[in-house]
Amino acid sequence: MIHVLDTRHLGRRGIIAVTLLETDEGLVLFDTGPESTFETVVAQLPERGFSVQDVRHVFLSHIHFDHAGAAWRFAELGATIYVHPRGAPHLIDPTKLVASATRLYGDKMKLLWGTIAAIAPERVRVLQDNDVVRSAPFEIRAIATPGHAGHHHVYHWNDNVFGGDVAGVRLGSGPPAPPLVPPELDIEAWRESIAKIRALNPAKLYLPHFGLVAGDITAHLNALEERVIRWSIWFRARIRAGDDEQKMTPAFADYVADELRALGATDSEVADYEHADPSFMAVSASIRYWRKHHPEEVELPAPTHSDTS
Numbered sequence: 001m002i003h004v005l006d007t008r009h010l011g012r013r014g015i016i017a018v019t020l021l022e023t024d025e026g027l028v029l030f031d032t033g034p035e036s037t038f039e040t041v042v043a044q045l046p047e048r049g050f051s052v053q054d055v056r057h058v059f060l061s062h063i064h065f066d067h068a069g070a071a072w073r074f075a076e077l078g079a080t081i082y083v084h085p086r087g088a089p090h091l092i093d094p095t096k097l098v099a100s101a102t103r104l105y106g107d108k109m110k111l112l113w114g115t116i117a118a119i120a121p122e123r124v125r126v127l128q129d130n131d132v133v134r135s136a137p138f139e140i141r142a143i144a145t146p147g148h149a150g151h152h153h154v155y156h157w158n159d160n161v162f163g164g165d166v167a168g169v170r171l172g173s174g175p176p177a178p179p180l181v182p183p184e185l186d187i188e189a190w191r192e193s194i195a196k197i198r199a200l201n202p203a204k205l206y207l208p209h210f211g212l213v214a215g216d217i218t219a220h221l222n223a224l225e226e227r228v229i230r231w232s233i234w235f236r237a238r239i240r241a242g243d244d245e246q247k248m249t250p251a252f253a254d255y256v257a258d259e260l261r262a263l264g265a266t267d268s269e270v271a272d273y274e275h276a277d278p279s280f281m282a283v284s285a286s287i288r289y290w291r292k293h294h295p296e297e298v299e300l301p302a303p304t305h306s307d308t309s
């Protein structure tokens with residue numbers, strides 16, 4: 001049995017989920033939500049017949065605070081935390097992570113994410129691509145899926161996939177949107193990761209933002225990939241046109257909002273997407289991606305004086 005718990009982050013429903021799987025060996029969580037919502041999540045366990053001590057295994061898609069912020073709380077209660085090799089050092093010593101997030105969120109850190117603390121190394125288990133963890137009767141496989149972040153895993157068991165952020169943000173009745181965030185956005189890797197999920201042909205796909213994907217999963221993945229490509233190309237055009245970050249941020253927010261509204265989203269749903277997937281982050285992520293991975297496509301070629309024809 002799989003449960004989707006709502007962290008009700010900042011009082012908003014349907015934005016950040018914690019996915020819970022019942023096994024013979026206790027509860028498995030896929031992502032924890034931020035630390036600021038730990039108590040809200042824990043309070044939902046008794047009504048389902050569980051206690052927080054039943055949580056034995058915590059599988060992290062990646063270490064961004066809205067996914068992994070509360071991992072240390074579960075670890076303190078005895079859970080094992082599973083994570084990509086490049087995520088593990090930051091769970092054990094979050095100093096750098098906190099510093100870089102503070103540059104992004106400033107004095108809103110505590111309000112947004114709560115308290116961040118180190119996890120004891122013996123509670124952290126590194127998973128390589130294709131590693132399997134058994135929690136009877138399930139075998140849960142980690143699949144390396146970079147794109148949104150370099151250190152991202154999705155998890156596969158039976159015909160289910162927990163898709164993390166690389167599988168898109170899909171809120172309410174809205175379409176799948178790719179959360180483009182710095183500093184590791186990689187469009188080519190993202191498309192390969194979508195192909196990996198497609199190849200698993202899952203019957204059910206669970207998203208941290210938010211919950212079980214209703215309807216056809218192939219259609220979801222196709223629509224997601226189409227936006228990964230088109231949105232990245234929108235940014236390339238803006239960079240080529242010489243727009244700066246300040247100009248691009250409201251323009252991209254409008255571009256996304258118009259698209260969502262054209263697909264039937266209400267103003268409140270548009271605001272929810274912005275909350276889950278802020279446009280300012282997409283702008284800095286995309287500028288960095290293009291300059292780093294394809295500088296020749298966003299910089300004007302140097303004038304060639306030999307060209308006299």
Ligand SMILES: [Zn+2]
Nearest residue numbers: 062064148165
């Ligand atoms: Zn993320």
